[in-house]
Amino acid sequence: MATVIYDFETSGLNVYKEDVIEIGAKCIETDKVYNSLVIPMILAKAKQGIPSKITEITGITNDLLKKQGKKTLQAFLEFFNFLLDIYEQYHEITLVAHNGLSFDDIFLRRMLRYVQGEGHTEFDEMFENIVFIDSLLLCRYIHHNRRGHSMKDMCALYNVTNQSAHRAMGDVNALVEIWSHLINHFKQLHADCSGTHLKYVLYL
Numbered sequence: 001m002a003t004v005i006y007d008f009e010t011s012g013l014n015v016y017k018e019d020v021i022e023i024g025a026k027c028i029e030t031d032k033v034y035n036s037l038v039i040p041m042i043l044a045k046a047k048q049g050i051p052s053k054i055t056e057i058t059g060i061t062n063d064l065l066k067k068q069g070k071k072t073l074q075a076f077l078e079f080f081n082f083l084l085d086i087y088e089q090y091h092e093i094t095l096v097a098h099n100g101l102s103f104d105d106i107f108l109r110r111m112l113r114y115v116q117g118e119g120h121t122e123f124d125e126m127f128e129n130i131v132f133i134d135s136l137l138l139c140r141y142i143h144h145n146r147r148g149h150s151m152k153d154m155c156a157l158y159n160v161t162n163q164s165a166h167r168a169m170g171d172v173n174a175l176v177e178i179w180s181h182l183i184n185h186f187k188q189l190h191a192d193c194s195g196t197h198l199k200y201v202l203y204l
Contacts, residue, residue, distance in 0.1 A: 001194055002090035003028045004083065005179060006097050007171040008104050009058050011040045011050045015106040021050060021060055021069070023079050024168025026176055027086050034082040035169045039069035058166045073118055076111050080123045087126045094131045094195030098151050098175055101134040131195035135179060137202040142185045154178045 006025040012018035019040030026033045037060065040050060049062035070078070087093050097104035112127055139149040146153070151171060155162055160177045164170025187193055190201065 001092045001094060002030070002086045003094045003096060003179070003195070004086060005172050005175050006095060006104065006108075007168045007175070008097075008107050009054075009060060009166065009168050010107065011054055015103055016110075019072075020075075020107055020111065021054075021065060022058070022168040023075060024170075024172040025079065025082065026169075026172050028176060028179070029090070030086070032082070032086070033169065033172075034079055036075050036078065037065055037069040038075040039065050039071055041072060060167075073115065076115050077120065080112075080115065080120075080126075083130075084123060084126055087129070092129065092131070092195070093126070094133055094198070096133045096135050096175070096179060098135045098171070100132060101137065105132050105134070131199055133195055133198050133202065135175060135182065138182050138186065138198065139178075141202055142182055151175065151178075 004025055004027050006023070008020045008024075009022035010018045011021055020038050021040050022035075022037050024033075024035045050060070050065070055061050069075075083093060083095075095105075095108075112123065115123065136149055139146075139154055143149065143157070146157075151162070151174060152165075154160070155174055155178065158178055158181045160174050162170050162174040165174075183193055186198070190197065
Protein backbone atom coordinates (compact mmCIF):
# COMPACT_ATOMS: atom_id res chain seq x y z
CA MET A 1 0.00 0.00 0.00
CA ALA A 2 1.22 3.49 -0.85
CA THR A 3 0.08 6.76 0.69
CA VAL A 4 0.03 9.90 -1.42
CA ILE A 5 -0.46 13.30 0.21
CA TYR A 6 -1.89 15.83 -2.20
CA ASP A 7 -3.15 19.40 -2.35
CA PHE A 8 -4.71 21.71 -4.91
CA GLU A 9 -4.63 25.46 -5.14
CA THR A 10 -7.69 26.71 -6.98
CA SER A 11 -9.14 29.80 -8.59
CA GLY A 12 -11.82 30.01 -5.90
CA LEU A 13 -13.70 28.08 -3.25
CA ASN A 14 -16.67 26.84 -5.29
CA VAL A 15 -15.74 23.21 -5.85
CA TYR A 16 -18.13 22.86 -8.78
CA LYS A 17 -17.26 26.01 -10.73
CA GLU A 18 -13.64 26.94 -10.03
CA ASP A 19 -10.46 25.55 -11.59
CA VAL A 20 -7.32 23.92 -10.24
CA ILE A 21 -4.33 26.26 -10.64
CA GLU A 22 -1.65 24.22 -8.88
CA ILE A 23 -1.16 20.53 -8.11
CA GLY A 24 1.15 19.19 -5.43
CA ALA A 25 1.59 15.57 -4.40
CA LYS A 26 4.13 13.38 -2.62
CA CYS A 27 4.28 9.61 -2.18
CA ILE A 28 5.41 8.86 1.37
CA GLU A 29 6.90 5.46 0.47
CA THR A 30 9.05 6.68 -2.44
CA ASP A 31 9.44 10.44 -1.79
CA LYS A 32 8.48 10.99 -5.43
CA VAL A 33 6.65 14.26 -6.00
CA TYR A 34 4.50 15.89 -8.62
CA ASN A 35 4.15 19.65 -8.69
CA SER A 36 2.83 21.87 -11.45
CA LEU A 37 1.05 25.13 -12.04
CA VAL A 38 -2.04 24.72 -14.21
CA ILE A 39 -3.44 27.27 -16.61
CA PRO A 40 -7.10 27.45 -15.51
CA MET A 41 -9.88 27.36 -18.03
CA ILE A 42 -11.04 30.80 -16.88
CA LEU A 43 -7.68 32.19 -17.96
CA ALA A 44 -7.70 30.34 -21.24
CA LYS A 45 -11.27 31.35 -22.13
CA ALA A 46 -11.60 34.78 -20.57
CA LYS A 47 -9.40 37.80 -20.02
CA GLN A 48 -10.12 38.39 -16.34
CA GLY A 49 -8.09 35.40 -15.11
CA ILE A 50 -7.95 34.42 -11.45
CA PRO A 51 -9.29 36.86 -8.82
CA SER A 52 -6.88 39.18 -7.03
CA LYS A 53 -7.96 37.66 -3.70
CA ILE A 54 -6.56 34.29 -4.79
CA THR A 55 -3.30 35.96 -5.75
CA GLU A 56 -3.14 37.59 -2.33
CA ILE A 57 -3.63 34.24 -0.61
CA THR A 58 -1.38 32.06 -2.77
CA GLY A 59 1.04 34.46 -4.44
CA ILE A 60 0.09 32.88 -7.77
CA THR A 61 -0.47 35.52 -10.44
CA ASN A 62 -2.03 35.34 -13.87
CA ASP A 63 1.35 36.20 -15.36
CA LEU A 64 2.99 33.33 -13.48
CA LEU A 65 0.35 30.93 -14.75
CA LYS A 66 0.83 32.12 -18.33
CA LYS A 67 4.61 31.70 -18.13
CA GLN A 68 4.94 28.53 -16.04
CA GLY A 69 1.53 26.89 -16.08
CA LYS A 70 0.76 23.77 -18.08
CA LYS A 71 -2.37 23.36 -20.13
CA THR A 72 -5.22 21.69 -18.27
CA LEU A 73 -5.21 18.32 -20.05
CA GLN A 74 -1.41 18.04 -19.98
CA ALA A 75 -1.20 18.75 -16.24
CA PHE A 76 -4.06 16.41 -15.35
CA LEU A 77 -2.64 13.55 -17.43
CA GLU A 78 0.81 14.02 -15.92
CA PHE A 79 -0.62 13.93 -12.42
CA PHE A 80 -2.75 10.87 -13.12
CA ASN A 81 0.22 9.08 -14.67
CA PHE A 82 2.23 9.95 -11.56
CA LEU A 83 -0.47 8.21 -9.51
CA LEU A 84 -0.72 5.34 -11.99
CA ASP A 85 2.99 4.56 -11.68
CA ILE A 86 2.57 4.30 -7.92
CA TYR A 87 -0.60 2.22 -8.26
CA GLU A 88 1.07 -0.24 -10.62
CA GLN A 89 3.94 -0.64 -8.16
CA TYR A 90 1.92 -0.95 -4.94
CA HIS A 91 -1.51 -2.06 -6.26
CA GLU A 92 -3.25 0.13 -3.68
CA ILE A 93 -3.18 3.87 -3.06
CA THR A 94 -4.48 5.89 -0.16
CA LEU A 95 -4.94 9.52 -1.20
CA VAL A 96 -4.81 11.99 1.67
CA ALA A 97 -5.83 15.66 1.61
CA HIS A 98 -6.72 18.02 4.45
CA ASN A 99 -10.40 18.87 4.12
CA GLY A 100 -10.33 16.60 1.09
CA LEU A 101 -13.88 15.32 1.61
CA SER A 102 -15.34 18.79 1.07
CA PHE A 103 -12.74 20.22 -1.29
CA ASP A 104 -9.77 18.49 -2.94
CA ASP A 105 -11.46 15.13 -3.52
CA ILE A 106 -14.31 16.85 -5.36
CA PHE A 107 -11.90 18.70 -7.63
CA LEU A 108 -10.05 15.44 -8.27
CA ARG A 109 -13.20 13.66 -9.38
CA ARG A 110 -14.02 16.58 -11.66
CA MET A 111 -10.52 16.24 -13.13
CA LEU A 112 -11.18 12.55 -13.79
CA ARG A 113 -14.42 13.33 -15.58
CA TYR A 114 -12.60 15.95 -17.66
CA VAL A 115 -9.92 13.54 -18.90
CA GLN A 116 -12.57 10.88 -19.50
CA GLY A 117 -14.37 13.42 -21.67
CA GLU A 118 -11.15 13.81 -23.63
CA GLY A 119 -11.11 10.08 -24.33
CA HIS A 120 -8.79 8.90 -21.56
CA THR A 121 -10.16 5.90 -19.69
CA GLU A 122 -6.85 4.32 -18.71
CA PHE A 123 -7.14 5.65 -15.15
CA ASP A 124 -10.62 4.29 -14.42
CA GLU A 125 -9.53 1.05 -12.76
CA MET A 126 -7.07 2.89 -10.53
CA PHE A 127 -9.68 5.36 -9.34
CA GLU A 128 -12.11 2.57 -8.55
CA ASN A 129 -9.53 1.21 -6.10
CA ILE A 130 -8.22 4.43 -4.55
CA VAL A 131 -9.03 4.98 -0.87
CA PHE A 132 -9.71 8.64 -0.11
CA ILE A 133 -8.88 9.84 3.40
CA ASP A 134 -9.55 13.31 4.75
CA SER A 135 -6.81 14.08 7.27
CA LEU A 136 -9.08 16.67 8.87
CA LEU A 137 -11.34 13.82 10.01
CA LEU A 138 -8.35 11.97 11.42
CA CYS A 139 -7.29 15.10 13.31
CA ARG A 140 -10.76 15.35 14.82
CA TYR A 141 -10.71 11.65 15.70
CA ILE A 142 -7.29 11.77 17.37
CA HIS A 143 -7.64 15.20 18.96
CA HIS A 144 -11.36 15.22 19.73
CA ASN A 145 -10.91 17.58 22.69
CA ARG A 146 -9.25 20.28 20.62
CA ARG A 147 -11.30 23.11 19.15
CA GLY A 148 -9.25 23.74 16.00
CA HIS A 149 -8.05 21.15 13.50
CA SER A 150 -6.95 23.29 10.57
CA MET A 151 -3.55 22.87 8.93
CA LYS A 152 -2.36 25.92 10.85
CA ASP A 153 -3.62 24.44 14.14
CA MET A 154 -1.94 21.09 13.47
CA CYS A 155 1.32 22.71 12.43
CA ALA A 156 1.34 24.60 15.73
CA LEU A 157 0.48 21.46 17.71
CA TYR A 158 3.23 19.35 16.14
CA ASN A 159 5.76 22.15 15.72
CA VAL A 160 5.73 21.79 11.94
CA THR A 161 6.94 24.71 9.84
CA ASN A 162 5.04 25.22 6.60
CA GLN A 163 7.69 26.76 4.37
CA SER A 164 5.12 27.92 1.83
CA ALA A 165 1.57 28.00 3.16
CA HIS A 166 -1.19 28.15 0.53
CA ARG A 167 1.11 26.78 -2.14
CA ALA A 168 0.51 23.19 -3.09
CA MET A 169 3.89 21.67 -2.19
CA GLY A 170 4.24 23.78 0.94
CA ASP A 171 0.96 22.40 2.23
CA VAL A 172 1.82 18.87 1.06
CA ASN A 173 5.18 18.82 2.82
CA ALA A 174 3.63 20.14 6.02
CA LEU A 175 0.85 17.55 5.87
CA VAL A 176 3.39 14.76 5.33
CA GLU A 177 4.90 15.64 8.72
CA ILE A 178 1.51 16.01 10.38
CA TRP A 179 0.35 12.70 8.89
CA SER A 180 3.31 10.91 10.44
CA HIS A 181 2.27 12.14 13.90
CA LEU A 182 -1.38 11.28 13.31
CA ILE A 183 -0.61 7.74 12.17
CA ASN A 184 1.60 7.17 15.19
CA HIS A 185 -1.33 8.20 17.39
CA PHE A 186 -3.69 5.99 15.40
CA LYS A 187 -1.37 2.98 15.79
CA GLN A 188 -1.76 3.25 19.54
CA LEU A 189 -5.49 2.72 19.12
CA HIS A 190 -5.66 0.37 16.14
CA ALA A 191 -3.33 -2.35 14.92
CA ASP A 192 -4.52 -1.88 11.34
CA CYS A 193 -3.46 1.45 9.78
CA SER A 194 -4.37 0.63 6.21
CA GLY A 195 -6.34 3.10 4.19
CA THR A 196 -9.30 0.72 4.15
CA HIS A 197 -9.38 0.53 7.95
CA LEU A 198 -8.90 4.28 8.31
CA LYS A 199 -11.88 4.78 6.04
CA TYR A 200 -13.95 2.32 8.09
CA VAL A 201 -13.13 4.13 11.33
CA LEU A 202 -13.43 7.72 10.10
CA TYR A 203 -16.40 7.49 7.75
CA LEU A 204 -18.87 5.57 9.91
